[in-house]
Every structure is written in C-alpha cells, then in structure tokens.
Amino acid sequence: MSAPTEGLVRAGDAGAADGFVRAGDLRAADLAPGELRAVTLADGERLCIGNHAGELFAVHDVCPHAEFPLSEGALYANGELECCFHGAKFDCRSGAVLRGPAEDPVATWEVRVMDGAVWVRPADTTADGERERA
Numbered sequence: 001m002s003a004p005t006e007g008l009v010r011a012g013d014a015g016a017a018d019g020f021v022r023a024g025d026l027r028a029a030d031l032a033p034g035e036l037r038a039v040t041l042a043d044g045e046r047l048c049i050g051n052h053a054g055e056l057f058a059v060h061d062v063c064p065h066a067e068f069p070l071s072e073g074a075l076y077a078n079g080e081l082e083c084c085f086h087g088a089k090f091d092c093r094s095g096a097v098l099r100g101p102a103e104d105p106v107a108t109w110e111v112r113v114m115d116g117a118v119w120v121r122p123a124d125t126t127a128d129g130e131r132e133r134a
C-alpha cells in the first residue's frame with residue numbers, strides 16, 4: 001500500500017484558520033489506493049473520501065441522482081467514481097458527471113494531510129476561509 005502524499009501544511013499549522021476541518025478521525029494511512037470511506041464531519045456533513053492513485057479526494061457522500069451514498073460505490077483506476085444504485089459516474093477530482101442518470105455534478109472538498117490526519121474544506125472556500133455559496 002502506498003501512503004497518500006502529505007499536503008503543503010506543516011505540523012503545527014492551524015488548518016481550521018483557513019476553513020479546513022478534521023475529517024473525523026480518518027488518517028491518510030487508513031485509505032489504500034482504490035478505497036472509499038464514509039466520513040461525517042462535526043457539522044453533520046457527509047463526505048465520501050477516497051484514495052485515487054495515492055491522492056486523496058473528497059466529495060459529498062450523496063449522489064445527486066437519488067441520494068445514495070457514493071462511498072458505497074466503486075472507484076476505478078481512471079478516477080471514475082460510480083454510484084452503485086443506478087450506475088451514474090463522476091470524476092472523483094472535479095465531481096463532474098461522466099455518465100447519467102445523474103445530471104448534476106457532486107460537490108467536492110479540498111483535502112490536506114497534516115501529520116497523517118486528513119483535513120477537508122469545501123472546494124468553494126475563499127482565501128479567507130469563507131464559503132462562496134451559503
């Protein structure tokens with residue numbers, strides 16, 4: 001198993017200051033390439049966090065088609081994330097729809113690894129740590 005690469009933030013940096021929060025108690029070493037994990041954040045947000053070829057990604061763990069958990073789907077070597085309920089596929093990095101029946105993309109989160117712990121923030125977070133959409 002290859003461990004996901006560390007993010008740009010060094011030990012001691014305050015991740016929460018720029019909008020990052022801990023992804024539960026998930027550690028980068030817990031996710032082997034190709035694995036998916038369901039994580040619930042402190043605010044109740046549900047994420048599907050996965051390891052694509054050694055890089056972690058995070059998306060909303062709710063399929064935009066009929067709300068099935070994407071963490072129960074499949075992650076392919078080409079980065080396609082498949083919902084196993086009706087077969088929609090998404091790009092695990094951008095959240096873009098690659099195959100229906102889903103019509104809308106899935107929201108994505110940025111991922112950082114600090115001291116082995118996984119931190120996330122919504123991809124639409126501004127430089128001051130605020131979300132662009134409320």
Ligand code: FES
Binds near residue numbers: 066083101
């Ligand atoms: S719920 Fe995901 S494709 Fe239908």
